């Protein structure tokens with residue numbers, strides 16, 4: 456197997472005295488789609504946010520695309536590593552977080568220009584290409600306030616893609632959407648998976664996980680309790696907490 | 710005989726009717742307010758019209774102003790409007806810069822910067838504007854620092870308004886949500902880039918309406934600078950000719966009218982800008 460794109464080793468995170476991640480070990484291979492499921496408060500978001508250092512991990516090591524970053528680093532060198540880690544990860548948030556004062560096109564062009572120093576014409580070309588990829592090119596001159604939630608999320612995906620990351624992190628990308636808008640976002644994500652995009656997706660959409668994931672990992676109280684192929688996890692869960700989680704989905708609750 | 714019912718123009722829905730009634734009420738209200746304003750204005754003009762009459766044997770008269778004096782000094786007093794606007798614009802620019810710095814300092818985790826910001830705001834808010842103005846005109850020269858009158862005024866007003874406006878900027882910066890910062894950081898932006906490109910543009914938009922209010926207030930507080938005698942703006946001119954010819958009444962009325970018209974004008978511009986901001990692309 457080739458080198459993993461993400462490798463978490465004994466990742467721990469404390470919020471004050473609360474231990475939220477209790478030593479996570481996880482690898483994501485190139486072109487792999489991994490879905491993370493688990494009940495609310497189990498630490499899914501925290502794990503994802505540690506990977507691009509939106510949260511500073513407390514212990515352990517994070518490897519991304521060959522960068523080895525131990526927890527608790529300080530100083531310029533560490534900052535530089537963190538910066539590089541952010542450049543190779545794209546993140547999509549539950550709440551979209553588009554920049555309201557910029558048009559759709561500007562939202563997508565901003566980071567390539569500001570962060571990578573790309574020239575305007577090239578950034579525009581890349582932005583338009585990625586907006587087309589998520590089916591949002593036709594709204595490129597609109598402002599975020601004027602488009603639907605599903606459209607916002609698609610733009611947010613394009614914005615992350617425009618930085619040409621090695622791995623995409625999704626934190627419940629459809630949880631803030633009205634039910635009728637979920638499908639269009641999942642379609643876009645399926646398309647990315649087909650193109651071979653490496654993705655780590657926190658989701659409550661079991662059907663999506665079954666269809667798209669190469670692997671499902673189950674989190675419970677800050678630990679990975681089980682992982683495997685979707686059909687194994689979803690049809691024959693080994694762990695009773697996984698069973699309980701799936702039962703809760705079946706009865707339509709989170 | 711035609712058995713088919715003639716299609717009438719589509720009946721207006723209940724909601725539509727209610728909305729129209731509401732709009733009509735609003736229109737009537739605004740119209741009546743306008744008329745009342747006109748009446749109040751007429752009364753004010755009448756009060757200063759110098760009329761004399763007797764009613765049931767009692768003599769009445771309204772205030773008489775010397776129209777000759779007004780005609781003779783109108784241009785001289787109006788000549789101060791430019792200076793008033795100039796000092797206001799320069800001061801507000803300084804104030805915006807200081808307010809921004811103070812707001813960033815207040816949000817900084819770097820102790821000296823935080824301390825400098827809170828110290829400045831506390832000192833300025835803890836002393837009267839009038840005192841601050843005199844400080845720059847009268848106290849500094851004692852130390853051998855003599856600023857040209859205009860700049861002393863700008864410094865005093867700018868420092869003062871900057872301290873008050875810093876709160877507005879701070880609120881503006883805080884109004885930009887955590888999600889915005891996280892999205893920018895995840896894209897690889899540095900703190901400086903995040904501030905310049907994402908937070909400040911949104912904070913400024915938030916701060917524009919209160920900044921407009923402050924500017925309008927500034928045009929009037931700039932009158933305090935007249936007391937020092939070094940800046941020949943509207944108020945200074947009014948006081949000068951009023952005192953010299955003992956026509957303070959006329960002179961001050963003229964200055965008041967100029968200030969008022971200026972305020973009405975600026976308020977109109979401000980509500981335009983606000984309408985634009987609230988309509989479009991937020």
Ligand SMILES: Nc1ncnc2c1ncn2[C@@H]1O[C@H](COP(=O)(O)OP(=O)(O)OP(=O)(O)O)[C@@H](O)[C@H]1O
Nearest residue numbers: 470473475493494495496497498499500501502627
């Ligand atoms: N910034 C923070 N400060 C303190 N506690 C936090 C913070 N962020 C998360 N937590 C706590 O950490 C735990 C895990 O939170 P996390 O958001 O990672 O869970 P999650 O699995 O993503 O849940 P959900 O499905 O609700 O999004 C929770 O108990 C939460 O209250």
Ligand SMILES: [Mg+2]
Nearest residue numbers: 499500501627
């Ligand atoms: Mg979460």
